[in-house]
Amino acid sequence: MTDTAIRPARIALVGNPNSGKTALFNALTGARQKVANYAGVTVERKEGQLVTPGGRTIRVLDLPGTYSLRARSPDEVVTRDAVLGRLSGETAPDVLVCVADATNLRLVLRLVLELKQVGRPFVLALNMFDIAQRQGLRIDLEQLSREIGAPIVTTVATRKRGLDELLTQVDTLTLTHSNVGDNTWREPSAAEIRAAHGEAQRIYRDCVRPPERPDTLTGKIDAVLLHPVAGLLILAALMFTVFQSVFAWATVPADAIDAGFAALAGLVSEHLPEGLLASFIADGLIAGVGSVLVFLPQILVLFFFILILEDSGYMTRAAFLLDKLMGVAGLHGRAFIPLLSSFACAIPGIMSTRVIDNKRDRLTTILIAPLMTCSARLPVYTLIIGAFVPRETVAGVFNLQGLVMFGLFATGIVFALLVSAIIRRIFWRGAAEPLMMELPTYRWPEPRNVALNLWTRAKIFMNRAGRIILPLMVLVWVLSTFPYPPEGATGPAIDYSIAGRVGKLIAPVMEPIGFNWQMTVALIPGMAAREVAVAVLGTVYAVGGDADSHDALSTLLSQQWSLATALAFLAWYVFAPQCMPTLGVVKRETNSWIWPTVMFFYMVGLAYLAAFVVYHTAVALGAG
């Protein structure tokens, strides 16, 4: 074996969206994937590794799906620059693998013609070839290969078929450097796109015989799922199911994680001498990691549904159905996925705004994402509702506590849409970004593929969220720990810390909205994560923060706070940016401090206003 034979090679996967590109990437690389960002942009860079039968190590880059090398979004800029070998910090791929859905070749052939101009060695992988065969679609592979000037392999990524042939072709192309020419690609004009499309159509007619048994199922399903009325009702039912599952399935593992970390913290406090180190490890580090991990089950369940909806082809239908409704609020149809994710946690929601091409559409979605009621608000809502709202039945069927909870969710949604409408009508006026998306053929999601993508998503979340949340948790621990209470102090230690002092300092500002100083103090560590406020309230009211004392705290609060104060606190929590990790993620995703600052101030403003109105209305109605 010569040196060149085992020289590592790099390949890049290019193709239309929905061509099974990611499935092929998963089939090739398995779980050996690394996800990061491309230098300087928030576009996901997915790379995996494999070793060919010939012993060559191949690094595989999965590029964002595109219809053209003409870049319109940050994702497509990455695809274009990677293909052209212009991407800073990246070496040009040795071989381009163009992945095409064998049953849907018309549009991709034009992309193939563009790739041909690039002059790099490439191979066309006709994926989902089994479906093409089942439909009786005939493709003259030899002629097609001659026409496009590149070898062709047929693959079934989900069954791992054709991978060896693909790798053999990659090996051959790396060695021979065949079909390497000068790069003659430049951005095509409309006339050139027409001409290329005509050429692609000619190739298609010459090489492909239309299917004998074309897919009719997708049309039949769409007759129902895209139906103006039935489609929306089914979408609502689906979302309701997803929602229920997120809360129902995740409760047990989330509670287990919570209990596990509490036990771990307890163990540390027990075995380490009491003092700074024990407090740092137990209250700072372990509580910090726990506060991230506790949301993982919910996020996994949510991602599971999102992946299934995406892989099956339904997600584009949801965007179609909701486009007009969301358009009223100035949102793009694609904002649906990020906003749905935000009900579990705004952090993955904000991360997933990357699917939105237009910068203003994306920023608007980011700014309103935290108004969706995330699961971290639930412990706070549960505590206050449990303490102040009677367990009554209204109108025979509705549980009053449930109604209040629903009202808090609805308030968040309504105000998110209002804020978006204000942003798009007043600050960023102008026409909406066009909606133009392919509605792919429906397919059964492949379990292996879903599992791998879920694993990747989870890794990304842990990695990014962990890096932001942990340091912030430590910061909040420092603020609530130092300085120590003086000798002979009687109140809880937090009263003497920076957080406690700041809380007392700003207490007069919070008085008009009905907050006492204990509440204000709790808000500061509550900045780390919303649910932390519950534990801190426990501490400042000196009942302890563990599960047994939850009922005690609830009883205590119902004696100490007026109903008006409690309602104002709830109103505050609907809007307040009580979550520094979210602000941290916004900073990261927008590459600027401006947007987290804007978010912080508009949310504090709304929260103060809402709490003020609620408090004074309640007082006027005699609930003071």
Next chain:
Amino acid sequence: MSDAVFTADDALASDAPTRALSTAARGETGVIVAVRGETGAAEAVAPDELERRLLEMGFVEGARIEILQEGLFGRDPIAVRVDDTRVALRRREARAVTVQFDG
């Protein structure tokens, strides 16, 4: 302004009436006779860019189209079959596509 998409060369294509795709109702079929970037309305993207995006999604002169579905509100957006591909777009952008409808 919205009738800017009906111009003289549409009439040359055939004697059959041509209309903008944006006026189509569910179930209508036809052949695309012209694709332009101008919609006659303010657009977030330049006409030339819109034209190229439409072309890249398969909205090309000669392509057969069928309106598959319409949205509930204002019958917008529309799901269109373009040759073998199904594409969703808003009526606003569909103004840039002129179709010779069957029947």
